[in-house]
Amino acid sequence: MKEVKVFNTELNSGFKEALTKVVYSFDSLEGGVGKRNIIKIIYVEGVNLNIKAFKVPNVVNSIVYNFFRKSKAQRSFEYANKLITLGIGTPKPIAYYEFKSVFGFKKSFYISEQLECDMTYRELTKDFTIPDYDNILRAFTRFTYKLHENGVNFLDHSPGNTLIKKNDDSYDFFLVDLNRMQFGPMDFETRIKNFARLTIHKSMVEIMSDEYAKCSGEDYKKIFNLMWSETEAFQNKYHRKRRWKKRLKF
CATH class of the missing domain: 1.10.510 (Transferase(Phosphotransferase); domain 1)
Structure with a gap:
């Protein structure tokens, strides 16, 4: 299984390691909302994070995301950073993860800081x-x-x-x-x-x-x-x- 991990440049190695452990154990962690995509709010190293696990794509899309198109997680991360440079509000992007195999694209995660709103x-x-x-x-x-x-x-x-x-x-x-x-x-x-x-x-x-x-x-x-x-x-x-x-x- 091939994995891709891209982090916010501000993160230290300890935080990255702790976050990676959470992502690997995501399915076994309690809580979660959503049907297609699952969101869990989890504290990591004192930071309240919003971790979104995207649904594993169907056979056709698994090939598309593996070779031809950026994943939803990557796009979410990149678009969040672009919005911030434009002065447009969005929860702070932290990282994204992708998991691929020789047969196609599997899971992906987008992580941002949890933002409490009114x-x-x-x-x-x-x-x-x-x-x-x-x-x-x-x-x-x-x-x-x-x-x-x-x-x-x-x-x-x-x-x-x-x-x-x-x-x-x-x-x-x-x-x-x-x-x-x-x-x-x-x-x-x-x-x-x-x-x-x-x-x-x-x-x-x-x-x-x-x-x-x-x-x-x-x-x-x-x-x-x-x-x-x-x-x-x-x-x-x-x-x-x-x-x-x-x-x-x-």
């Missing part, structure tokens, strides 16, 4: 009585505009993938689940389509459209019409896919 964007879609709700949603929209201005197209820009921390009278935002991103200039349609997965509520789309219009100088109606259209299209596609899955089960 909420995720998902709470905003469920509870409209959250204190300072409007300001949080507008601050999130400005954060998304910053992503776009820096050429970051976060393809998994969905409710559970932005952590929110209150910082006195302002809010800080941190992206997680980073393995699907594109980098480069984004046209208007691509920018607005990036909001499509975030909510089913028209009232939220109205607020985000209004704030994005203020940030970008584009017309509010133009933004709202496209954002709502893309939101509806995503929801229709999502529910159509679920219906087909249910039919296939029977």
